[in-house]
Amino acid sequence: MRKKEDYHLDDPTWCPGCGLYGVFEALKRAAAEEGIEPDETVVVTGIGCHGRMNNYFRAYGFHGLHGRVLPVASGIKLTNPGLRVIGVSGDGDAYSIGQGHFIHSVRRNVGLLYLVTDNRIYALTQGQVSPTTELGFVSVSSPFGSKDYPIDGPTLALAAGGTFIARGFAGEVAHLAGLMKKAFHHGGFALIDVLCPCVTFNKVNTYDWFRTRITVLDDSAGNGPADKLEAWKRLQDKEAFPIGVIYREEKPSFEELVVPDPGRPLAGNDLTPDVSALEKIMENFR
Amino acid sequence: MIAGRAGDGVLFTGNVLARILKREGWEVVTCRDFPSNIRGEATSYIVRASLDRIGGRGDCLDVLLAFDCDAVSAHIREIARGGVVFCDGEKVAPIPESEKANRTFHPFPLRSLARSRFGREVFKNMIALGALSYVLNLNHEILQRIISEMFLARKGGEVVAKNNEAFMLGWNQAKDVIDEAERHPLVKSPDSGRVLCSGNEAIAFGALAAGCRLFASYPICPASEIWQMLALHMPRFNGAVVQTEDEVAALNMALGASYAGARAMTSTSGPGASLMMEAFSLSGMAEIPVVVAHVQRVGPSTGTPTKTEQSDITQWIFGSHGDFPRIVLAPGSIEECFELTVRAFNLAEKYQCPVILMSELDMGQNLRTAREFDFKTVVVDRGRLATPGNLAAEPRFKRYALTPDGVSPRAFPGQKNRLHMVEGNEHDECGYRDESPDLRVRMMEKRMRKLGGAGKDVPPPVTWGDAGAEIGIVGVGSTLGPITEAQEQLAALEVKSKFLQLRTLWPFPVKDVERFFNGCSRVFVVENNFAGQLARLIRSQVECGPRLERVLKYSSLPFIPAEISEKILRALA
Numbered sequence: 001m002r003k004k005e006d007y008h009l010d011d012p013t014w015c016p017g018c019g020l021y022g023v024f025e026a027l028k029r030a031a032a033e034e035g036i037e038p039d040e041t042v043v044v045t046g047i048g049c050h051g052r053m054n055n056y057f058r059a060y061g062f063h064g065l066h067g068r069v070l071p072v073a074s075g076i077k078l079t080n081p082g083l084r085v086i087g088v089s090g091d092g093d094a095y096s097i098g099q100g101h102f103i104h105s106v107r108r109n110v111g112l113l114y115l116v117t118d119n120r121i122y123a124l125t126q127g128q129v130s131p132t133t134e135l136g137f138v139s140v141s142s143p144f145g146s147k148d149y150p151i152d153g154p155t156l157a158l159a160a161g162g163t164f165i166a167r168g169f170a171g172e173v174a175h176l177a178g179l180m181k182k183a184f185h186h187g188g189f190a191l192i193d194v195l196c197p198c199v200t201f202n203k204v205n206t207y208d209w210f211r212t213r214i215t216v217l218d219d220s221a222g223n224g225p226a227d228k229l230e231a232w233k234r235l236q237d238k239e240a241f242p243i244g245v246i247y248r249e250e251k252p253s254f255e256e257l258v259v260p261d262p263g264r265p266l267a268g269n270d271l272t273p274d275v276s277a278l279e280k281i282m283e284n285f286r
Numbered sequence: 287m288i289a290g291r292a293g294d295g296v297l298f299t300g301n302v303l304a305r306i307l308k309r310e311g312w313e314v315v316t317c318r319d320f321p322s323n324i325r326g327e328a329t330s331y332i333v334r335a336s337l338d339r340i341g342g343r344g345d346c347l348d349v350l351l352a353f354d355c356d357a358v359s360a361h362i363r364e365i366a367r368g369g370v371v372f373c374d375g376e377k378v379a380p381i382p383e384s385e386k387a388n389r390t391f392h393p394f395p396l397r398s399l400a401r402s403r404f405g406r407e408v409f410k411n412m413i414a415l416g417a418l419s420y421v422l423n424l425n426h427e428i429l430q431r432i433i434s435e436m437f438l439a440r441k442g443g444e445v446v447a448k449n450n451e452a453f454m455l456g457w458n459q460a461k462d463v464i465d466e467a468e469r470h471p472l473v474k475s476p477d478s479g480r481v482l483c484s485g486n487e488a489i490a491f492g493a494l495a496a497g498c499r500l501f502a503s504y505p506i507c508p509a510s511e512i513w514q515m516l517a518l519h520m521p522r523f524n525g526a527v528v529q530t531e532d533e534v535a536a537l538n539m540a541l542g543a544s545y546a547g548a549r550a551m552t553s554t555s556g557p558g559a560s561l562m563m564e565a566f567s568l569s570g571m572a573e574i575p576v577v578v579a580h581v582q583r584v585g586p587s588t589g590t591p592t593k594t595e596q597s598d599i600t601q602w603i604f605g606s607h608g609d610f611p612r613i614v615l616a617p618g619s620i621e622e623c624f625e626l627t628v629r630a631f632n633l634a635e636k637y638q639c640p641v642i643l644m645s646e647l648d649m650g651q652n653l654r655t656a657r658e659f660d661f662k663t664v665v666v667d668r669g670r671l672a673t674p675g676n677l678a679a680e681p682r683f684k685r686y687a688l689t690p691d692g693v694s695p696r697a698f699p700g701q702k703n704r705l706h707m708v709e710g711n712e713h714d715e716c717g718y719r720d721e722s723p724d725l726r727v728r729m730m731e732k733r734m735r736k737l738g739g740a741g742k743d744v745p746p747p748v749t750w751g752d753a754g755a756e757i758g759i760v761g762v763g764s765t766l767g768p769i770t771e772a773q774e775q776l777a778a779l780e781v782k783s784k785f786l787q788l789r790t791l792w793p794f795p796v797k798d799v800e801r802f803f804n805g806c807s808r809v810f811v812v813e814n815n816f817a818g819q820l821a822r823l824i825r826s827q828v829e830c831g832p833r834l835e836r837v838l839k840y841s842s843l844p845f846i847p848a849e850i851s852e853k854i855l856r857a858l859a
Contacts (some may be wrong), residue, residue, distance in 0.1 A: 038705060039699075039700065039701065039702050039703070039704075039705065040699075040700055041699075042546075042699045044542075052719075054707060055707070055718055055719060058705065059705070060699035060700075060705055060706070060707075061706070061707040061708065061709075061717070062542070062545060062707070062708045063707060063708070063709050063710060063711060063719070064538065064541070064568055064572070064708075064710045065538070065564055065565065065568050065710055068534065068535075068538045068564075068565065068568075070535075071502075071530065071534070071535035071536075071538035071539040071542065072538050072539065072541060072542035072545075073542060074528075074539055074542065075500060075502065075538070075539035075540060075541065075542025075543035075544075075545075075546065075550070076542040076543065076545060076546040076699065078500060078526050078528070078539075078543060079499070079500055079542070079543040079546035079547060079548040079550075080546045080547065080698075080699070080700055082700065083546070083699055083700055100531050100532060100534075100535070101531060101534075101535055104530070104531040104535070258526045258527075258528065259526055260521040260522075260524050260525070260526070261524060264524055265547075266499040266500055266524060266525060266526060266543070266547075266548045267499070267543075267546050267547030267548050267698060267700070268547050268698070271496075271497030271499075271549065271666045271668070272497075272666065273494075273495045273496075273497070273661050273664045273666070274522075274523060275661045275662055277522055277523070278491070278494060278495055278659070278661045279661060281491070281494075281519055282481060282491070282658065282659060285481040285482055285483045285487070286308075286309075286479075286480075286481060286482075
């Protein structure tokens with residue numbers, strides 16, 4: 001039986017009150033309750049305050065480039081589908097510089113859990129607007145108010161053919177841990193967009209601001225709606241953020257389609273050249 | 287040469303002719319010149335055959351088969367005296383008398399023959415092959431076997447019979463219109479068991495033999511054949527091929543796969559390489575082995591995607607942000623495309639750094655005969671891996687352990703008691719972010735000293751020609767063929783030369799180049815670009831030695847030998 005302390009490698013140094021504490025806590029709880037093996041888990045992070053997650057969460061870790069979490073995570077998953085691969089990004093990482101990777105990883109249905117910690121601001125670079133910032137938001141990069149309309153990650157995922165689309169709130173740790181546990185059982189790409197307040201640079205979208213707007217979806221049956229139209233409607237309500245599993249369906253994962261033999265990971269197999277197979281191919285060049 | 291417009295089947299006709307010649311036992315080199323266009327623009331395909339080893343397209347044409355009159359006008363000056371020209375009769379414009387000297391021109395109604403006999407123009411290519419085979423006195427049976435191989439399984443016996451008939455029609459028509467004296471009969475020699483293959487295909491063979499298990503790439507000319515061949519064969523080797531959304535994803539995905547334990551690769555050309563520069567730096571910092579095949583085309587920007595150049599030579603050597611170790615190899619032949627790819631995978635894992643294979647369109651896409659690849663002698667060296675002795679104190683494994691040679695044992699996710707971080711930020715021995723200046727110095731020095739011992743491991747340059755000559759030539763990649771042929775032209779005029787073919791561009795072989803410069807009174811650097819990037823690279827690394835004189839070509843076509851020999855002769859005069 002695992003305890004959540006088993007996953008606690010180090011004490012975080014995020015700003016006191018940061019939403020990322022809630023995400024870290026929920027991840028440890030979900031991992032413990034599901035008995036996840038740290039040796040068989042890789043956490044891939046991008047650049048942003050969230051990027052420290054694998055300094056604190058005990059597992060294998062890969063901290064690469066800004067916005068490139070998903071191609072790295074996909075390469076790991078394809079190479080060894082037995083690994084549990086968790087990507088963690090911020091809103092800038094996922095929905096701005098990494099947007100292309102995001103929709104393509106969603107459409108490929110790579111078997112990853114992707115946590116997008118959305119604080120609606122660039123915090124590590126000290127307070128510029130992000131792609132999820134509201135129109136008119138005043139920041140160091142938008143002193144006269146943001147002129148960009150925001151985009152919504154779960155809506156994009158729905159349009160891109162996502163198979164597990166959920167939204168959580170860093171202020172509702174038990175609910176968020178529950179979403180992660182469901183995602184761990186999903187065979188394809190699982191997106192959890194986490195409303196994740198930044199207490200230092202975003203004084204508008206605070207815990208209280210979110211708390212008065214969220215509505216908890218009744219997904220007690222476990223799977224959320226399988227109706228895309230219904231999911232779409234829920235995502236369009238700008239005043240009431242539904243939290244829970246918004247859409248879910250089953251589809252073969254990318255690794256099931258691409259890896260020739262699911263029982264034999266690409267990693268670690270014998271690399272001695274298959275001389276007869278190679279010579280047979282060479283016959284075509286005579 | 288076979289010439290016409292995109293959509294005429296020039297590529298098909300050239301490929302089949304090359305294969306017939308190869309099966310007749312000839313050494314074959316091809317040179318395609320094609321537009322970035324599927325139908326309508328001018329295209330040509332040179333097939334050159336010789337009993338000796340050859341490396342390039344040569345100086346002139348003996349036979350031109352033109353699908354239209356424009357193709358004759360475009361290439362008339364390349365045709366040798368005594369050369370023979372077939373031109374599709376319906377569209378022939380008069381050839382000026384001044385151009386006709388010692389060359390014979392035959393209207394040859396390929397399209398109308400195809401239409402009247404078979405009802406379809408597409409048979410013009412097989413008729414053309416029949417005519418060319420008559421001129422060259424090639425063996426019917428070989429062609430018939432090739433036709434069966436191409437069409438029997440896919441299209442059935444009737445199509446095979448029709449193609450054979452079209453071939454004989456072309457043969458007999460040619461027999462009717464040309465004199466025996468105009469033929470260029472080839473003397474047969476037994477097929478010596480060689481292969482006919484492009485550089486891109488040879489790189490794909492190298493990747494399969496070296497145990498590449500994940501290949502991620504984005505379509506780009508002229509590199510896509512590497513991928514197409516791997517896509518076809520990787521599943522048989524328990525590997526996966528992924529078409530990513532862009533080159534940024536391609537290299538990052540290869541890095542993820544390599545980190546997880548697979549040998550991984552990507553391929554690209556100039557614009558894609560620019561997009562890969564970010565992840566290139568990550569592979570250097572995080573010490574993740576990876577192989578990138580870069581097949582150069584004409585730049586800058588989108589340039590001319592279907593033509594050849596060597597203008598990305600310094601892109602991977604000096605490119606990207608920060609200082610980190612990298613290895614850049616450059617094959618000069620089909621055999622070296624295979625061998626250097628295998629070595630690239632071993633070097634990447636031994637030194638835990640990115641290894642770049644630099645080739646160019648001329649090498650990548652043109653078919654050439656080559657020695658069969660020897661798969662039996664391929665050795666896979668995965669470099670330094672964690673052993674039970676490396677078992678670090680829980681919970682952190684020292685993935686970046688400070689070692690005398692800078693190389694640290696690797697471990698892979700999924701292994702027990704090896705937890706660590708792989709970090710793009712500056713980090714400590716376990717991979718955890720650390721910004722202290724002292725550690726920074728130690729980690730930077732650790733990474734950079736890895737290549738200290740690589741000099742003896744990377745492919746050394748090859749010296750061609752007369753080792754005692756005072757005239758030196760330096761080149762890299764597919765200029766090998768034209769340069770060695772230019773040396774023969776110089777030797778015929780009693781100008782002795784020696785040629786240094788570089789096969790490793792980084793770490794730069796300083797000692798070898800200095801030794802080569804000893805005794806040289808003149809040194810010519812031959813390269814397919816405007817700025818003289820190779821000369822600039824040499825100058826930045828080798829302080830002594832003679833002044834470097836540049837022989838440059840940036841017309842988007844490969845060198846012909848005469849361009850090199852004449853330029854050198856003029857400089858010496």
